Amino acid sequence: MSSMNQRLALGLGAAVAVIAVAAYIGFAPKDPPEPQATAPESSAPAQPEATAPATSDTAAQNPAPEAVPAPTPAPDASTTLPEVPELVLGNPDAKVTVTEYASYTCPHCATFHDQVFKQLKSEFIDTGKVRFVYREVYFDRYGLWASIMARCGGEMRYFGLNGILFEKQREWAASDDPGVVIENLKKIGRTAGLTDPQLEACFKDEKLAEAMVAKFQQNMEADKVEGTPSIFINGEKHPNMSYADLKALIEAELAK
Numbered sequence: 001m002s003s004m005n006q007r008l009a010l011g012l013g014a015a016v017a018v019i020a021v022a023a024y025i026g027f028a029p030k031d032p033p034e035p036q037a038t039a040p041e042s043s044a045p046a047q048p049e050a051t052a053p054a055t056s057d058t059a060a061q062n063p064a065p066e067a068v069p070a071p072t073p074a075p076d077a078s079t080t081l082p083e084v085p086e087l088v089l090g091n092p093d094a095k096v097t098v099t100e101y102a103s104y105t106c107p108h109c110a111t112f113h114d115q116v117f118k119q120l121k122s123e124f125i126d127t128g129k130v131r132f133v134y135r136e137v138y139f140d141r142y143g144l145w146a147s148i149m150a151r152c153g154g155e156m157r158y159f160g161l162n163g164i165l166f167e168k169q170r171e172w173a174a175s176d177d178p179g180v181v182i183e184n185l186k187k188i189g190r191t192a193g194l195t196d197p198q199l200e201a202c203f204k205d206e207k208l209a210e211a212m213v214a215k216f217q218q219n220m221e222a223d224k225v226e227g228t229p230s231i232f233i234n235g236e237k238h239p240n241m242s243y244a245d246l247k248a249l250i251e252a253e254l255a256k
Contacts, residue, residue, distance in 0.1 A: 081211035087135070087158060089121070091128040096253045098130050098246075099232040101225045103137040104146035104165045105173050108240055112229045113166040116243045124250060134162065135219050136212070137228050142173050142181055145203065147212060149185045149194075152202035157192045164188050 098120065102109035124130035138144040150161040165172070165188065172184035182203065189199050202208070219225075223237065231238045233249050 081207055081214060084208075084211045084215040085155070086133060089132040089134075089159060090125040090130055092131060094129055094131040096124075096130045096250055097133060097232075097234055098124075098250065099133040099135060101135045101137050101220070101223070101228055101230040101232075103139050103143045103228050104150075104169065105140055105143040106137070106228045107169070109229045110166040110169045112240060113163065116241070116246060119243045120246065123247070129254060130250060134159075136216060137220065137225070138213060138216055139228075141178070144209065144212070145182060145185055146172075148202055148205075148209065149189050149199065151208075151212075152189060152199060153192050153194055157194075161188065161192055164191070 100112075100117070102112070120130070120132070125132050136143075136147045138147065146165050150158050150165060153161055168188065172188060173181060175181050175184070186196065186199050190196075223230075223232065225237075227239075229240050231241065231246065233246075234253055238246075238249070
């Protein structure tokens with residue numbers, strides 16, 4: 001868990017993610033990604049130094065015997081960012097809601113998808129017993145880029161791409177070259193019918209990236225998530241678990 005917490009700390013800066021996107025746009029990241037303790041994941045680039053907020057010198061330029069009105073505050077940046085929709089499967093009126101926090105570069109999340117989620121979907125989500133919410137976690141730029149690509153296809157394609165990203169995780173995320181990883185993600189996007197212009201537009205949408213990271217920070221901090229995968233069943237947090245354990249918890253909620 002300590003290494004996971006360390007990676008969480010690396011991922012908690014919106015500036016980190018924006019730099020990651022900017023590095024792709026220019027294909028010239030300042031620092032090459034360092035290898036992760038758990039391959040094939042890539043670490044996040046270094047956080048930029050904080051800059052002081054802009055101030056107004058209106059009072060200095062226009063001295064007056066009476067107090068000068070304070071300058072109008074700049075608009076909240078969050079109001080200029082696009083809305084990031086929740087990623088949801090299943091019956092909206094289901095008695096049980098299961099929320100998964102996961103990263104596309106987390107090997108344990110890929111295992112959870114293969115050994116737990118598929119059974120959860122067939123037995124509980126597809127039958128209308130469970131509403132499932134998937135929340136993306138960005139520990140590194142590769143994970144952010146994968147999420148951008150998955151969202152690029154819209155709501156109808158998202159969970160299909162979600163499955164491919166986990167199933168092929170060791171293939172698309174294995175390179176230390178960011179350009180290779182981007183091309184690997186584009187290939188996956190093309191299999192879902194996305195065109196190169198669509199993918200380019202999504203990868204270069206910095207406002208979308210900022211909005212995604214802001215949403216990620218908000219959710220992670222509110223739910224006190226410290227590692228992935230983390231599972232919530234009707235709001236109660238649980239660590240990674242087997243399908244048998246998850247099924248027992250869901251059935252207990254359904255029986256209430």
